[in-house]
Amino acid sequence: MATVTTTPIISLPNHQHHHHNTKPNNKTTTTTNYNNYNNERYFANHPVLSLIEQCSNTTQLKQIHAHMLRIGLFFDPYSVSKLITVSSLAPFSTSLDYARKVFDQIPQPNLYTWNTLIRAYASSSDPIHSLFIFTQMLYHCPDPPNKFSFPFLIKAASELSDLFIGQVFHGMVVKLSLDTDVFVLNSLVHFYATCGELGQAYKVFLMIPKKDVVSWNSMITAFAQADYSEEALELFQRMQAESMMPNDVTMVSVISACTKKLNLKLGRWVHSFIEKNDIRMNLILSNAMLDMYTKCGSLEEAKKLFDKMPEKDVVSLTTMLVGYAQSGEFDTAQQFFNSMPSQDITAWNSLISAYEQSGRSKEALALFHELQLSKNVKPDQVTLKQGLKVNCHLTTSLIDMYAKCGDLEKALEVFRSSEQKDVYVWSAMIAGLGMHGRGRDAIDIFARMQEAKVKPNAVTFTNVLSACNHAKLVEEGRLYFNQMLPVYGITPQVKHYACMVDILGRAGLLEEADKFVEKMPVSPGASVWGALLAACKTHGNVELAEHAFTHLIELEPQNHGAYVLLSNIYAKFGLWDGVTKLRKLMRDFGIQKEPGCSSIEVGGSVHEFLVGDNSHPLRKKIYLKLDEILLRLKSTGYVPNKSHVLQDIEEEDVQDHALYLHSEKLAIAYGLISTRSPVPIRIVKNLRVCGDCHSVAKLISKLYDREILLRDRYRFHHFRGGDCSCMDYW
DNA sequence: GTAGGGTTAG
Known part of the structure; x- marks a missing residue:
């Protein structure tokens, strides 16, 4: 054979010399x-x-x-x-x-024997030994590597995902003139695909002079596994056009491409193609088909196929498990899990992850603990990721719960003590700080999140913007919104636009808010028009309000808040005709405003109050207390804000009830009767708190020296010593 | 007389 030139990486010895020296005199013993x-x-x-x-x-x-x-x-x-x-x-x-x-006992292994050992290592758990053996072979074996050596060597490179070493082998293949061998080239296609070099894989594929079915399969599989489903299916078509008969392995990848595309129709067609062409339905192909049916949403067809399968393995059962779990049938999923002769780590992970993804952290955690007790299987990387998610899930829930219950300190404590924080944990803390009006702290957490190399997502930005909104951080809001796409690669969604309109509108920048809405690249949803309308109410702009109202009602004809808001704006400007017209509209369309309702928890039970509520067993005491409160307030110079009793329909229906009968006042009065300082009075209201109730709550917090925590529809108000955490901006 | 391609959890 021709003299082999050296490569810069590994030099091939000159084998012409070796031939004569080694082979003939290798037997001295007998x-x-x-x-x-x-x-x-x-x-x-x-x-x-x-x-x-x-x-x-x-x-x-x-x-x-x-x-x-x-x-x-x-x-x-x-x-x-x-x-x-x-x-x-x-x-x-x-x-x-x-x-x-x-x-090691063989005195003079020949090329065949070397190849055997390289093969053994290539498919072992230590494929790198193939390479060690190969370098030894280069120096000890008289013959150069042949067309049988390279498929094994290239396989080892694939197993190692070592692009560099694989390229070295490719170079040797060319220099040894083995680059027309279909086995060698097929291995290279597979190798390049494994290393993510799809372009290289395709180049090699095109260079195969006589492609066999494995050549096609390797390339189709390469596309399918790299999520190029379209290309995989196109190649499958070309294969048929070139009269190459697909086999069962081909169909596994074709089916897998259908699965990735979630194309049930195509999947069914492939199923019938297999039957028509008498392609062998082996276990792996059946499993791929099961996966296609479950992922494409046809659990029935999956079950039908499953029942017909002559042979089933742990993959079949796991696939069915996931299918049922994802359609919420956890009992059936659990049955598949239990029916396995022995559960492997994938089966465990599947069930844990199914529970985790449907928000059932408790079940996921219980299963995780059970897995830890198991003698047969050990948690792996995937499990630990799941465990981390479960922990983060629980942490997120705790932070969210404490924040929404008004105990921001406790939320912060949970946050600080959590060892691992994923994007949702960080986001929940930002949201918590935001709803308590601590916008600066929320921004600080946002910065620390990035220092911790956690990538913000769309949820994070909703929370950041909302925090800016509640704290009147207009500049910051603009900044973060404008950074979303260019800096973080997150396309703003309608809710982000709505937040931005809220920020601008609430701050009185009505014109800018209006222009912002006009320039929106997505169609403004109801939330955007709602925010604009609310801003018009706060800052008094009839024309813009009517504009926003028209759009809002078009999208949500039954939105009672829209009618109430516009009616209030009319009332503010004395446009009584408008008020009357709106009331008629509401009557005609059967629209009723949501009644205001405040809840307070005392001694473990929740007490609910509606406007002017008379149903509470202690109503007499409550109203007496309310009278006393108002008397004391008036003596300090408090004047009820009549704008809330006049002609407008406030969030509470003040037409029939006096201002002081607002549900939150009743709840506060009951709180003063039934709890003692220093326990804060905690109230939750379904609507936005009105201006009068807000000032009353501030005064009570001072006169009675009681903390009041009031969560309304949008945020928290923390009243203490005569002030509110919202700084009167809400 | 050596060889290559495929399915489930994340």
Whole structure:
């Protein structure tokens, strides 16, 4: 053969020299059959060889090994290679140690024997040893690597995902003129795809002179696994156009492409294609099909196929488990889990993840604990990621709960003590601070989140913007909104636009808010028009209000808040005709405003109050207390804000009830009667708190020296010493 | 007489 030039990476020895030196004088010892050593054909059909293949345990193998040593068969390269193959690849051999020991005993392994060992390591858990063996082979074996060596070597490179070493092999293949061998080239296609070099894989694929079915399969699989489903399906079509008959392996990838596209129709077509063309339905193909049916939403067809399958394995059962879990049928999912002869780590992870994803952290955590107690399986990387998610999920819930219950300190405590924080934990803390009016602190957390290398998502930005909104941080709001796409790659959604309109509008920048809405690239949802309308109410702009109202009602004809807001704006400007017209509209469309309702928890039970509520057992005491409060307030100069009693329909229906009968006042009065300082009075209201109730609450917090925590529809108000945490901006 | 391609959780 031609002299081999060296590559810069690994040099191939000049094999022409070796040939004459090594091969002829490699026998100095003698055994009975040793004279036959060179006559390899002589042993090819030796009866012992068929015995090797029938071995079912290590003891039998060792017996044959001993026998081969006795009769000299051990020194026949072909025979000893068989021994190595079986001892490394047979199902009962757990490690390559034995095969390696056998190999080390061979005085002059030939190329065939070297290839055998490289093959064994390539499919072992330590594929890097293939490369070590290869470098030894280059120096000790008289023959250069051949077309059989490279598929094994390239496979090792694939297993290692080592692009560099694979490229080196590719170079050697070219220099050794092996670059027309379909086996070698197919391995290269697979290798480049494994390393994510789809372009390179395709280049090699096109260069295969005589493509066989494996060539096509390798390329189709490469596309399918890289989420290029369209390309995979196109190649499948071209394969047929070129009259290459697809086989069962082809169909696995084709089905998998359908699954990725969530294309049930195409999946069904492929199913019938398989039946029409008599393609063998093996277990793996059936499993791929099950996966397609469950993921594409046809649990029925999956079940039908599952029942027909002659053979099922843990993958089949896991696929069904996931299918049922994702449609909420956890009992059935659990049954599939229990029906497994033995649950592998994937099965555990599937069920844990299914619980986690449906928000059932408790079940997920319980299963995780059960897994830790299991003797057969150990949690792996995926499990730990799930466990982390479960923990983060619980942490997020706790932060959210404490924040919404008004105990921001406790929320912060949970946040600080959590070891792992994912994007949702950070976001929940930002939201918590935001709803308590601590916009600066929320922004600070946002900055720290990025220092911790956690990438913000759309939820994070909603919370950041909302925090800016509640704290009147207009500049900051603009800044973060404008950074969303260019800096963070997150396309603003309608809710982000709505937040921005709220920020601008609430701050009185009505014109800017209006322009902002006009320039929106997405169509403004009801939330955007609602925010604009609310801003018009606060800052008094009839024309813009009517504009926003028209759009809002178009989207949500039954939105009672819209009618109330516009009616209030009319009332503010004395436009009584408008008020009357709106009231008529509301009557005609059967629109009723949501009644204001405040709740307070005392002694473990929740007490609800509506406007002018008379149903509470302690109503007499409550109204007496209310009178007393108002008397004390008036003595300090308090004047009820009549704008809330006049002609407008406030969030509470003040037409029939006096201002002081607002539900939050009743709830506060009850709180003063039934609880003692320093326990704060905690109230939750379904609507936005009105201006009068807000000033009353501030005064009570001072006169009665009580903290009042009031959560309204949009945020928290923390009244203390005569002031509110919202700084009167809400 | 050596070889290559495929399914489930994240």
